[in-house]
Amino acid sequence: MRWGERILESALPSSLRAELRGDVALLTLVRPEKRNALNDDTILGIEAFFQALPVEARAVVLAGEGENFSAGLDLSEITERSTVEGVSHSMMWHRAFERIEFGRVPVVAVLKGAVVGGGLELACAAHIRVAERSAYYALPEGQRGIFVGGGASVRVPRLIGVARMADMMLTGRVHDAESGYALGLSQYLVEPGAGLDKALDLAGRIAANAPLTNFAVIQALPRIAEADPRQGFMMEALMAAVAQGSDDAKERLRAFLEKRAKKVTEF
Numbered sequence: 001m002r003w004g005e006r007i008l009e010s011a012l013p014s015s016l017r018a019e020l021r022g023d024v025a026l027l028t029l030v031r032p033e034k035r036n037a038l039n040d041d042t043i044l045g046i047e048a049f050f051q052a053l054p055v056e057a058r059a060v061v062l063a064g065e066g067e068n069f070s071a072g073l074d075l076s077e078i079t080e081r082s083t084v085e086g087v088s089h090s091m092m093w094h095r096a097f098e099r100i101e102f103g104r105v106p107v108v109a110v111l112k113g114a115v116v117g118g119g120l121e122l123a124c125a126a127h128i129r130v131a132e133r134s135a136y137y138a139l140p141e142g143q144r145g146i147f148v149g150g151g152a153s154v155r156v157p158r159l160i161g162v163a164r165m166a167d168m169m170l171t172g173r174v175h176d177a178e179s180g181y182a183l184g185l186s187q188y189l190v191e192p193g194a195g196l197d198k199a200l201d202l203a204g205r206i207a208a209n210a211p212l213t214n215f216a217v218i219q220a221l222p223r224i225a226e227a228d229p230r231q232g233f234m235m236e237a238l239m240a241a242v243a244q245g246s247d248d249a250k251e252r253l254r255a256f257l258e259k260r261a262k263k264v265t266e267f
Protein backbone atom coordinates (compact mmCIF):
# COMPACT_ATOMS: atom_id res chain seq x y z
CA MET A 1 0.00 0.00 0.00
CA ARG A 2 1.38 3.39 -0.93
CA TRP A 3 1.81 6.09 1.67
CA GLY A 4 -0.75 8.35 -0.01
CA GLU A 5 -3.36 5.63 0.22
CA ARG A 6 -2.48 4.86 3.84
CA ILE A 7 -2.46 8.43 5.19
CA LEU A 8 -4.74 10.34 2.91
CA GLU A 9 -7.09 7.70 1.60
CA SER A 10 -10.16 9.82 2.14
CA ALA A 11 -8.64 13.24 1.55
CA LEU A 12 -6.83 12.82 -1.77
CA PRO A 13 -8.88 13.13 -4.97
CA SER A 14 -8.17 10.92 -7.99
CA SER A 15 -6.31 13.84 -9.62
CA LEU A 16 -3.48 13.50 -7.07
CA ARG A 17 -1.10 10.68 -6.18
CA ALA A 18 1.11 10.75 -3.10
CA GLU A 19 3.98 8.48 -2.16
CA LEU A 20 6.88 8.48 0.24
CA ARG A 21 10.36 7.77 -1.13
CA GLY A 22 12.60 7.52 1.89
CA ASP A 23 12.34 10.90 3.59
CA VAL A 24 11.02 12.67 0.48
CA ALA A 25 7.28 12.83 -0.21
CA LEU A 26 6.27 12.97 -3.88
CA LEU A 27 2.96 14.59 -4.81
CA THR A 28 1.96 14.17 -8.47
CA LEU A 29 -0.84 15.83 -10.41
CA VAL A 30 -2.35 12.91 -12.32
CA ARG A 31 -4.84 14.40 -14.74
CA PRO A 32 -2.71 14.43 -17.88
CA GLU A 33 -5.71 14.04 -20.20
CA LYS A 34 -6.80 17.52 -18.99
CA ARG A 35 -3.22 18.80 -18.94
CA ASN A 36 -3.35 18.66 -15.12
CA ALA A 37 -5.90 21.48 -14.99
CA LEU A 38 -6.64 22.36 -11.37
CA ASN A 39 -10.21 21.82 -10.26
CA ASP A 40 -11.52 22.56 -6.76
CA ASP A 41 -11.01 18.95 -5.60
CA THR A 42 -7.36 19.11 -6.60
CA ILE A 43 -6.78 22.39 -4.78
CA LEU A 44 -8.45 21.02 -1.64
CA GLY A 45 -6.43 17.80 -2.03
CA ILE A 46 -3.18 19.77 -2.20
CA GLU A 47 -4.17 21.58 0.98
CA ALA A 48 -5.01 18.28 2.71
CA PHE A 49 -1.75 16.69 1.57
CA PHE A 50 0.41 19.45 3.01
CA GLN A 51 -1.67 19.62 6.17
CA ALA A 52 -1.29 15.87 6.78
CA LEU A 53 2.38 15.58 5.84
CA PRO A 54 3.80 12.83 8.07
CA VAL A 55 6.86 13.38 10.22
CA GLU A 56 8.97 11.06 8.02
CA ALA A 57 8.78 13.57 5.16
CA ARG A 58 11.63 16.08 5.30
CA ALA A 59 11.13 17.52 1.80
CA VAL A 60 8.45 17.36 -0.89
CA VAL A 61 8.67 17.05 -4.66
CA LEU A 62 5.69 18.32 -6.63
CA ALA A 63 5.34 17.00 -10.18
CA GLY A 64 2.87 16.54 -13.02
CA GLU A 65 2.19 13.32 -14.90
CA GLY A 66 2.41 13.46 -18.69
CA GLU A 67 3.87 16.19 -20.85
CA ASN A 68 2.71 19.18 -18.78
CA PHE A 69 3.02 20.49 -15.26
CA SER A 70 -0.36 22.22 -15.27
CA ALA A 71 -2.62 24.20 -17.61
CA GLY A 72 -3.98 26.17 -14.64
CA LEU A 73 -7.50 26.69 -13.41
CA ASP A 74 -9.96 24.11 -14.71
CA LEU A 75 -11.89 26.44 -16.99
CA SER A 76 -14.81 24.03 -17.18
CA GLU A 77 -15.53 24.75 -13.50
CA ILE A 78 -15.97 28.50 -13.89
CA THR A 79 -19.66 28.96 -13.47
CA GLU A 80 -21.80 31.93 -12.67
CA ARG A 81 -20.03 32.83 -9.45
CA SER A 82 -21.15 35.81 -7.46
CA THR A 83 -18.54 38.35 -6.37
CA VAL A 84 -18.52 36.93 -2.85
CA GLU A 85 -18.11 33.38 -4.18
CA GLY A 86 -15.28 34.57 -6.40
CA VAL A 87 -13.44 36.01 -3.41
CA SER A 88 -13.79 32.83 -1.40
CA HIS A 89 -12.72 30.67 -4.38
CA SER A 90 -9.53 32.70 -4.73
CA MET A 91 -8.97 32.55 -0.97
CA MET A 92 -9.27 28.77 -1.11
CA TRP A 93 -6.33 28.72 -3.54
CA HIS A 94 -4.41 31.14 -1.30
CA ARG A 95 -4.97 28.90 1.72
CA ALA A 96 -3.82 25.76 -0.10
CA PHE A 97 -0.72 27.39 -1.58
CA GLU A 98 0.21 28.98 1.76
CA ARG A 99 0.46 25.45 3.11
CA ILE A 100 3.10 24.82 0.45
CA GLU A 101 5.07 28.02 0.87
CA PHE A 102 4.84 28.21 4.65
CA GLY A 103 4.58 24.52 5.42
CA ARG A 104 6.84 22.36 7.53
CA VAL A 105 9.33 21.33 4.82
CA PRO A 106 10.85 22.70 1.59
CA VAL A 107 9.12 21.90 -1.70
CA VAL A 108 10.77 21.32 -5.08
CA ALA A 109 8.57 21.57 -8.20
CA VAL A 110 9.33 19.80 -11.49
CA LEU A 111 8.18 21.91 -14.44
CA LYS A 112 7.60 20.78 -18.03
CA GLY A 113 5.28 21.68 -20.88
CA ALA A 114 2.50 24.04 -19.81
CA VAL A 115 3.18 25.99 -16.61
CA VAL A 116 0.26 28.24 -17.21
CA GLY A 117 -2.07 30.48 -15.20
CA GLY A 118 -2.85 28.72 -11.94
CA GLY A 119 -0.17 26.16 -12.84
CA LEU A 120 2.43 28.92 -12.65
CA GLU A 121 0.85 30.13 -9.40
CA LEU A 122 1.20 26.63 -7.96
CA ALA A 123 4.81 26.37 -9.14
CA CYS A 124 5.65 29.73 -7.57
CA ALA A 125 4.48 28.54 -4.15
CA ALA A 126 7.29 25.95 -4.18
CA HIS A 127 10.73 26.91 -2.92
CA ILE A 128 12.76 25.50 -5.80
CA ARG A 129 11.69 25.05 -9.42
CA VAL A 130 13.45 22.62 -11.74
CA ALA A 131 12.38 23.18 -15.36
CA GLU A 132 12.78 20.74 -18.21
CA ARG A 133 13.53 22.36 -21.58
CA SER A 134 9.93 21.74 -22.70
CA ALA A 135 8.53 24.09 -20.03
CA TYR A 136 6.76 27.27 -21.05
CA TYR A 137 5.21 29.95 -18.89
CA ALA A 138 2.13 32.07 -19.54
CA LEU A 139 -0.57 34.01 -17.72
CA PRO A 140 -3.51 33.81 -20.14
CA GLU A 141 -5.91 35.29 -17.58
CA GLY A 142 -5.70 38.57 -19.47
CA GLN A 143 -6.93 36.92 -22.66
CA ARG A 144 -9.59 34.88 -20.83
CA GLY A 145 -11.10 38.05 -19.35
CA ILE A 146 -10.25 37.15 -15.76
CA PHE A 147 -7.47 37.93 -13.28
CA VAL A 148 -4.98 35.79 -11.44
CA GLY A 149 -6.38 34.44 -8.17
CA GLY A 150 -3.92 31.88 -6.85
CA GLY A 151 -1.34 34.25 -5.44
CA ALA A 152 0.47 35.24 -8.66
CA SER A 153 0.25 38.98 -7.95
CA VAL A 154 2.31 38.40 -4.83
CA ARG A 155 4.67 35.59 -5.85
CA VAL A 156 5.39 36.19 -9.55
CA PRO A 157 6.64 39.81 -9.13
CA ARG A 158 9.01 38.59 -6.41
CA LEU A 159 10.64 36.36 -9.02
CA ILE A 160 10.51 38.45 -12.20
CA GLY A 161 9.16 41.91 -11.27
CA VAL A 162 5.82 43.64 -11.84
CA ALA A 163 6.70 44.88 -15.35
CA ARG A 164 7.40 41.39 -16.72
CA MET A 165 4.28 39.96 -15.13
CA ALA A 166 2.20 42.84 -16.54
CA ASP A 167 3.68 42.11 -19.99
CA MET A 168 2.69 38.42 -19.74
CA MET A 169 -0.86 39.32 -18.73
CA LEU A 170 -1.43 42.24 -21.08
CA THR A 171 0.12 40.79 -24.24
CA GLY A 172 -0.20 37.04 -23.67
CA ARG A 173 3.59 36.72 -23.89
CA VAL A 174 4.85 33.17 -23.45
CA HIS A 175 8.32 32.59 -21.99
CA ASP A 176 10.10 29.40 -22.96
CA ALA A 177 12.19 27.38 -20.51
CA GLU A 178 15.45 29.17 -21.36
CA SER A 179 13.86 32.59 -20.97
CA GLY A 180 12.13 31.51 -17.74
CA TYR A 181 15.45 30.30 -16.37
CA ALA A 182 17.18 33.56 -17.31
CA LEU A 183 14.40 35.58 -15.65
CA GLY A 184 14.42 33.50 -12.47
CA LEU A 185 11.17 31.58 -12.89
CA SER A 186 13.19 28.39 -12.43
CA GLN A 187 16.46 27.94 -10.57
CA TYR A 188 17.45 24.86 -12.61
CA LEU A 189 17.12 23.98 -16.30
CA VAL A 190 17.49 20.33 -17.31
CA GLU A 191 17.01 18.12 -20.35
CA PRO A 192 13.57 16.66 -21.14
CA GLY A 193 12.79 13.74 -18.84
CA ALA A 194 15.52 14.64 -16.34
CA GLY A 195 13.41 16.90 -14.09
CA LEU A 196 12.08 14.37 -11.61
CA ASP A 197 15.48 12.79 -10.91
CA LYS A 198 17.04 16.21 -10.48
CA ALA A 199 14.25 17.30 -8.11
CA LEU A 200 14.50 14.08 -6.08
CA ASP A 201 18.26 14.57 -5.83
CA LEU A 202 17.82 18.16 -4.62
CA ALA A 203 15.07 17.11 -2.21
CA GLY A 204 17.37 14.40 -0.83
CA ARG A 205 20.04 17.01 -0.15
CA ILE A 206 17.49 19.29 1.48
CA ALA A 207 16.21 16.41 3.64
CA ALA A 208 19.75 15.88 4.93
CA ASN A 209 19.94 19.44 6.31
CA ALA A 210 19.22 20.23 9.93
CA PRO A 211 15.41 20.57 10.16
CA LEU A 212 15.82 23.85 12.01
CA THR A 213 17.87 25.32 9.16
CA ASN A 214 15.22 24.27 6.64
CA PHE A 215 12.58 25.79 8.89
CA ALA A 216 14.52 29.05 9.07
CA VAL A 217 14.94 29.18 5.29
CA ILE A 218 11.27 28.68 4.48
CA GLN A 219 9.68 30.44 7.46
CA ALA A 220 12.10 33.16 8.55
CA LEU A 221 13.99 34.12 5.38
CA PRO A 222 11.04 35.34 3.26
CA ARG A 223 9.61 37.30 6.20
CA ILE A 224 12.98 38.86 6.98
CA ALA A 225 13.55 39.73 3.32
CA GLU A 226 10.27 41.66 3.23
CA ALA A 227 10.61 43.30 6.64
CA ASP A 228 11.85 46.77 7.41
CA PRO A 229 15.68 46.30 7.53
CA ARG A 230 15.95 47.28 11.20
CA GLN A 231 13.42 44.62 12.18
CA GLY A 232 14.90 42.23 9.63
CA PHE A 233 18.37 42.38 11.16
CA MET A 234 16.90 41.72 14.60
CA MET A 235 14.86 38.74 13.34
CA GLU A 236 17.95 37.39 11.63
CA ALA A 237 20.01 37.69 14.80
CA LEU A 238 17.35 35.87 16.82
CA MET A 239 16.98 33.13 14.21
CA ALA A 240 20.75 32.72 13.98
CA ALA A 241 21.02 32.33 17.76
CA VAL A 242 18.20 29.78 17.88
CA ALA A 243 19.76 27.75 15.06
CA GLN A 244 23.31 27.76 16.35
CA GLY A 245 22.21 26.81 19.84
CA SER A 246 20.72 23.51 18.62
CA ASP A 247 22.45 20.18 19.28
CA ASP A 248 22.28 19.46 15.55
CA ALA A 249 24.28 22.60 14.73
CA LYS A 250 26.84 21.88 17.44
CA GLU A 251 27.41 18.34 16.14
CA ARG A 252 27.68 19.52 12.50
CA LEU A 253 30.20 22.24 13.40
CA ARG A 254 32.23 19.81 15.52
CA ALA A 255 32.22 17.33 12.62
CA PHE A 256 33.75 19.94 10.34
CA LEU A 257 36.44 20.94 12.81
CA GLU A 258 37.30 17.25 13.36
CA LYS A 259 37.49 16.77 9.57
CA ARG A 260 34.54 14.35 9.55
CA ALA A 261 32.31 16.61 7.41
CA LYS A 262 32.44 17.38 3.69
CA LYS A 263 34.03 20.61 2.44
CA VAL A 264 31.68 22.91 0.48
CA THR A 265 33.37 21.78 -2.74
CA GLU A 266 32.41 18.16 -1.98
CA PHE A 267 28.64 18.53 -1.46
Ligand code: 1HE
Nearest residue numbers: 033034035037071072073074075076114117118140149150
Ligand atom coordinates in the same frame (compact mmCIF):
# COMPACT_ATOMS: atom_id res chain seq x y z
C1 1HE B 1 -8.45 22.09 -19.94
C2 1HE B 1 -7.55 23.12 -19.57
C3 1HE B 1 -7.97 24.02 -18.54
C4 1HE B 1 -6.63 21.96 -21.11
N1 1HE B 1 -9.19 23.83 -18.01
N2 1HE B 1 -9.64 21.97 -19.37
N3 1HE B 1 -5.58 28.10 -18.44
C5 1HE B 1 -5.57 28.32 -19.77
O1 1HE B 1 -6.14 29.25 -20.30
C6 1HE B 1 -4.85 27.27 -20.58
C7 1HE B 1 -5.85 26.49 -21.41
N4 1HE B 1 -5.21 25.37 -22.08
C8 1HE B 1 -4.50 25.50 -23.23
O2 1HE B 1 -4.28 26.58 -23.74
C9 1HE B 1 -4.01 24.23 -23.85
O3 1HE B 1 -4.79 23.14 -23.35
C10 1HE B 1 -2.53 23.93 -23.55
C11 1HE B 1 -1.65 24.91 -24.38
C12 1HE B 1 -2.19 24.07 -22.08
C13 1HE B 1 -2.18 22.47 -23.97
O4 1HE B 1 -2.55 22.27 -25.33
P1 1HE B 1 -2.72 20.78 -25.87
O5 1HE B 1 -2.90 20.90 -27.37
O6 1HE B 1 -1.62 19.91 -25.37
O7 1HE B 1 -4.06 20.20 -25.19
P2 1HE B 1 -5.60 20.53 -25.51
O8 1HE B 1 -6.06 19.70 -26.69
O9 1HE B 1 -5.84 21.98 -25.62
O10 1HE B 1 -6.32 20.04 -24.19
C14 1HE B 1 -6.48 18.66 -23.86
C15 1HE B 1 -7.71 18.55 -22.98
O11 1HE B 1 -7.46 19.23 -21.76
C16 1HE B 1 -8.91 19.23 -23.59
O12 1HE B 1 -10.06 18.54 -23.14
P3 1HE B 1 -10.84 17.48 -24.10
O13 1HE B 1 -11.96 16.99 -23.23
O14 1HE B 1 -11.25 18.27 -25.30
O15 1HE B 1 -9.82 16.42 -24.44
C17 1HE B 1 -8.90 20.60 -22.98
O16 1HE B 1 -10.17 21.21 -22.93
C18 1HE B 1 -8.43 20.25 -21.57
N5 1HE B 1 -7.84 21.40 -20.91
N6 1HE B 1 -6.44 23.02 -20.31
C19 1HE B 1 -9.99 22.83 -18.41
N7 1HE B 1 -7.19 25.00 -18.08
C20 1HE B 1 -6.91 30.88 -9.39
S1 1HE B 1 -7.13 31.69 -10.81
C21 1HE B 1 -6.15 30.94 -12.03
C22 1HE B 1 -6.61 31.42 -13.36
C23 1HE B 1 -6.07 30.58 -14.46
O17 1HE B 1 -5.37 29.60 -14.28
S2 1HE B 1 -6.51 31.10 -16.02
C24 1HE B 1 -5.59 30.10 -17.12
C25 1HE B 1 -6.34 28.87 -17.50
